[in-house]
Amino acid sequence: MPVITCVEDLRRLAKRRVPKMFYDYADSGAWTESTYRANETDFGRIKLRQRVAVDMRDRTLASTMIGIPVAMPLALAPTGLTGMQHADGEILAARAAAKAGVPFTLSTMSICSIEDVAENTNAPFWFQLYVMRDKVFVERLIDRAKAAQCSALVLTLDLQILGQRHKDIRNGLTAPPRMTVPNIINLATKPRWCLDMLRTKRRTFRNIAGHAEGVTDLSSLSAWTAEQFDPALSWDDVKRIKDRWGGKLILKGILDAEDAVKAAESGADAIIVSNHGGRQLDGALSSIAALPAIVAAVGDRIEVLMDGGVRSGQDVIKAVALGARGVFIGRAFLYGLGAGGEAGVTKTLEVIRKELDITMALCGLRDIQRVDGNIIAENPFAVR
C-alpha cells in the first residue's frame, strides 16, 4: 500500500480500486448532497482550545459504549453492500474491528450473512435491523442475531422510505453488477476487485436471499427491498422489537430533540444522532450540528452516540466533547476496505486512533473519559 497519512488518502485509493457503482454508492448522499457535505464541513467549524505545559504522559483512549469496553470511543457503522467494496468485506471489517478493540455493526443489507460473520470472526458484533413489512422475516432476523450472540441490536428508524440518490439511479446499482457495456468496461479497469470477487461465493444480499419469502435471486430482491421497507413503522414497533430482542438496544437515526425524548422513553440503551450519512433527508441538519440540542434534551437519561461526517480523530474528539459517548464511522472504514481489504480497515482505525490521541494531548488531556466541553474554543452549534 502507498504511504497513507489520513482517511482522504484511503478514499482516493478506494476510488481507483472499487468499481464505480459501488464506490459511488458509498461516496454519495441524497438529492443535492448538501447534508452529506455539511456532515463533514460542520466539524471544521468547531474550534479547539490549545493547552500547554501540562503532563501528557500515560494517555488512554479506552472507554465504554452501552457499557461495553472499547479501545477508543468508536464503532464501525452498519453500511449496506459492504461486501461489494471488497470481496468478503463484512468479515474483513469485523476482523479488523475486533483486532482494534472496537465494535463492528453488521447491516441487514449486508453481503455476508449474520451466520457467516459469526462463523468467521471471533468477537461478538452488533446487528443493525431494518423494519420491513414482512413481520415474520423481521422476527426471524432478530432471532438469528440472538442465535449468533450479537451483543447489541441497532434499530434504524430513518429509512422507512429510501432517500433518492442520483448517482445510484444513474449507475443502475445492483449487487452483483449487471453485465452492461459500461459496467464491463469499468470492471475491466478493476482486475484485483474482480479476481477477489470471483474467488468468493458471497456476491449478493445473503441475509435476505433464501431467508425471505419469494426471494431467490437478485433481480426479485432489489424490487423486494424497495417495496419492503415498512412506511408504517411506529414507536409501538420499537417496543415490540425491544421485547423480542431482550438485549441491548440502540436506536439509530434520531436528529430531533422531540424524537430523542420519545427514544429515551422507549427504554432503549442508546440513540445514534444520525441523518443516515446525508443519504435520506437532504436539507436536514448535519449530525454534529444536531448533537448539542439532543444532548441537552436527553443526555442525562440515555446514552447519546452519533454518526455522520466522522473522517478523523479530531472529529471523534469534537463529538465526544459535545456530549457523544462514542461515534460510528461508515465511509471512513469503507474507503479503507476498498483500498486494501482488512489491512485497509486496520489502517483507517490506526489513522483515526493516532489523530485522536495527538489531539487529546494537544488539548491538554490524558484520558478520553475526561474530555468535555472545556476543550472547545468555539462551537457555532451550542445550545443558547
Ligand code: GLV
Ligand atoms: C442503506 O443503509 C443505505 O443508506 O444505502
